[in-house]
Amino acid sequence: MEPLRRRADFEQVFASGRLVRGRSLALRVLERGQGPTRVGFAVGKRLDKRAVVRNRVRRRLREALRPLPLRDGFDVVVLGRRSALTASFGALRDDAEAVFRRAGLMGEGTGP
Numbered sequence: 001m002e003p004l005r006r007r008a009d010f011e012q013v014f015a016s017g018r019l020v021r022g023r024s025l026a027l028r029v030l031e032r033g034q035g036p037t038r039v040g041f042a043v044g045k046r047l048d049k050r051a052v053v054r055n056r057v058r059r060r061l062r063e064a065l066r067p068l069p070l071r072d073g074f075d076v077v078v079l080g081r082r083s084a085l086t087a088s089f090g091a092l093r094d095d096a097e098a099v100f101r102r103a104g105l106m107g108e109g110t111g112p
Contacts, residue, residue: 001070004040004077013040013077022099024084024092025061028077029103037070037105043080057084064093068100071107 004010017028041061043054057080065078084092100106 001065001068002036002038004038004075009038009075010040010042010077013075017075017077018103020099020103022081022095022102024081024087024095025099026079026081027099027103027105028079029105030075031073032075033073036072037074037076039065039070039076039078041078041080047080047082048085053085054080060084060089060092061096064089064096065100068097069107070100070105074105076103076105 004013013028013030017030020027020029041058043057043061045054047057048054061078061080061084087095097106
């Protein structure tokens with residue numbers, strides 16, 4: 001899993017990617033076909049106006065996704081939802097795994 005950084009890449013995923021929703025997060029997924037899967041995070045001001053809170057949600061989401069075995073060849077933008085603020089970390093991790101599985105992004109291997 002590599003980071004998705006460029007604005008143009010984010011815009012391409014938002015414009016052409018399919019949406020998969022969960023309780024605590026949503027995904028925009030765009031198939032690239034080759035290369036490692038790149039993951040970016042977007043937590044808007046609608047969730048909370050304070051950057052400290054938005055960054056905390058971003059960090060919790062990143063850590064919940066880290067152990068997941070992802071298939072190669074996708075660009076993914078993870079969208080934090082309001083319930084990601086209050087959900088327990090275990091619930092957040094379970095929701096992330098379920099959403100990535102529904103999106104068809106889970107690869108071979110097992111998580112912790």
